[in-house]
Amino acid sequence: MDTHKIMIVDDDPHICEIVQVYCEREGFISTYSHSGTEAMRLLTSFEPDLIVLDILLANENGIDWCRNARKFTSAPIVFLSSQEEDEVKINALTYGGDDYVTKPFSPGVLIAKIKAHLRRVSSGRKEQLLELPGLTLDFYTQSVNTGGTPIFLSKKEFGLLSYMAQNVNRVISVDTLFQIIWGMESLEDTRTVAVHISNLRKKIEDDPAEPERIITVRGSGYMLVANSALART
Incomplete structure (x- = not known):
């Protein structure tokens, strides 16, 4: 409880x-x-x-x-x-x-x-959960659970992850992620997406240097992979 x-x-x-x-x-x-x-x-x-x-x-x-x-x-x-x-x-x-x-x-x-x-x-909490194999997003607490313990994310990190989770196994361009999360009028540079993706990987990947959940599709963008093999035992 x-x-x-x-x-x-x-x-x-x-x-x-x-x-x-x-x-x-x-x-x-x-x-x-x-x-x-x-x-x-x-x-x-x-x-x-x-x-x-x-x-x-x-x-x-x-x-x-x-x-x-x-x-x-x-x-x-x-x-x-x-x-x-x-x-x-x-x-x-x-x-x-x-x-x-x-x-x-x-x-x-x-x-x-x-x-x-x-x-x-x-x-109402159950309606605020998005569950993928080995990965559960909680929209109420803006956290992700990958092994029984909630990992709390920054607002931008959670925004990136939740958007990719709602478009799982689809390649999303850097420009799209930037426009969705930061907005058209942001003074940030699109390179900030890579920085936030890197920080996100450090929190949810077993080996951030060899990511298995958020993969880079060279020349195209990023993709969140939903694979039952990634589910924690």
């Missing part, structure tokens, strides 16, 4: 501690932050599966933080706030929130809502 990660963002240390205690009783990994700025840094390093977020943060509005956070995460966000006005609740749910719990709150009810949202996310 996966261990879910919960991030708590509230300027009240007592609230953070209460929520953390109840989360850890359920076997969740949890962390908390008291400020929006710190929480935004924590968002990218901790990569939470769900966020519990207060409306009134120190020097920042939680709804604004939520809108900004949606650029970086699709994790469910459960607002936890003392504000009971319908307008506030509507704005919170309109601008990225998934649920709203008012203070004072029942920790048991909050945990039940957290578990419900995690179940909803987990039920």
